[in-house]
Amino acid sequence: MAGDILLDMLFHVGERERRLCSVRLAGSREAPRRLLRYLAQSSIQVARPLLEESDAFDDCDLADIIRLTTPEHRMVVARRRNLSEAVTAVMVDVAEPPVVREILANRTAIFAEMTMDKLIAASRDEPGYCLLLVDRIELKPAHAMAMFWWADAAARRKILTRHAAERQEMIALCSDVFEMAAAEGWQDPVVRKALQMIERRQRNRGAIERSPYDSLEDAVKSASVTGMDAKIAQEIGYLSGIKPVTAAKILSDPGGEALAVLCKATGLKRDYLGLLWRALERPLELEPGVPHPRFSLVAETYEVLSVLKAQTTLRYWNWALSSAYSPAALRHAQSMGEPANEEAEFSTAQRTARLVFGR
Secondary structure: OHHHHHHHHHOOOOHHHHHHHHHHHOOOOOOOHHHHHHHHOOOHHHHHHHHHHOOOOOHHHHHHHHHHOOHHHHHHHHOOOOOOHHHHHHHHHHOOHHHHHHHHHOOOOOOOHHHHHHHHHHHOOOOHHHHHHHOOOOOOHHHHHHHOOOOOHHHHHHHHHHOOOOHHHHHHHOHHHHHHHHHOOOOOHHHHHHHHHHOOOOOOHHHHHHOOOOOHHHHHHHHHHHOOOHHHHHHHHHHHOOOHHHHHHHHOOOOOHHHHHHHHHHOOOHHHHHHHHHHOOOOOEEEOOEEOHHHHHHHHHHHHOOHHHHHHHHHHHHHHHHHHOOHHHHHHHHHOOOOOOOOHHHOHHHHHHHHHHOO
């Protein structure tokens, strides 16, 4: 009753009195919540002491405050300690980039997986999210592998060094599955496709026998002389053991780090990275004797990346993109007036493809 009376009094007083009340109640866990919510939704000068210090608010209170107040209020809430998944989800739904960056920098805030999905998708249009997302413990490798395609150089380096698993770890976990599949003569196409992600060999030996080129190295050399066209790009993809959609995505990567992954995973020496760069008509030097900074960065990525991590990364991209993205299926769905990838919410591969291709 006292709280209701005080609340009614606050309707008739000035800003100074409301702030005084806010400061007095900031350290009280027993204050009436209705009163606290009113003060927290007042001007930022009145609300700040409560939003910064009060432990009396529950998740519903904070969600209500986030929805009904100003960006200044939300910025203060974003700095609170121990924000729950429910509160961060509401904050992300409001979608104010400065506030989202602040909450991503809050090491005590917790994010649900669905909220991380939204943030990864949003990072395509807000590059400032990428480096902050890479440092979050909630970031899954699947998130990181999708975000790689539009992240900046610093975020890409962290993605490749922190979130790419060693193939040997996955082989050890699946050793009994390899034995079962071999005993069955590799007849199950689903199992065979899944195990290709951690197969020991990266290059496609069958493709080499059918290719007009003697080897992957020969194809890269030819491309560096004649220039990269669709036919050579497809051959490089086949010889590398990846699907055409994956090869196209890698060869069209503006940053170029994906080329370093391709070369390291397939055993191409560093010189061939330069040949591939030249085949794509990208400058190797700013002037004679001065390496181009972009190529230097890509070459450095090639050096620091291990073969096993590069292979796991390349195979994951190949699995995710080729499993969920079919240009022919997309065109058919659109011609029939159907939404493409309607079931994407239920498939990691489809979610990854939707993020990467912007669909």
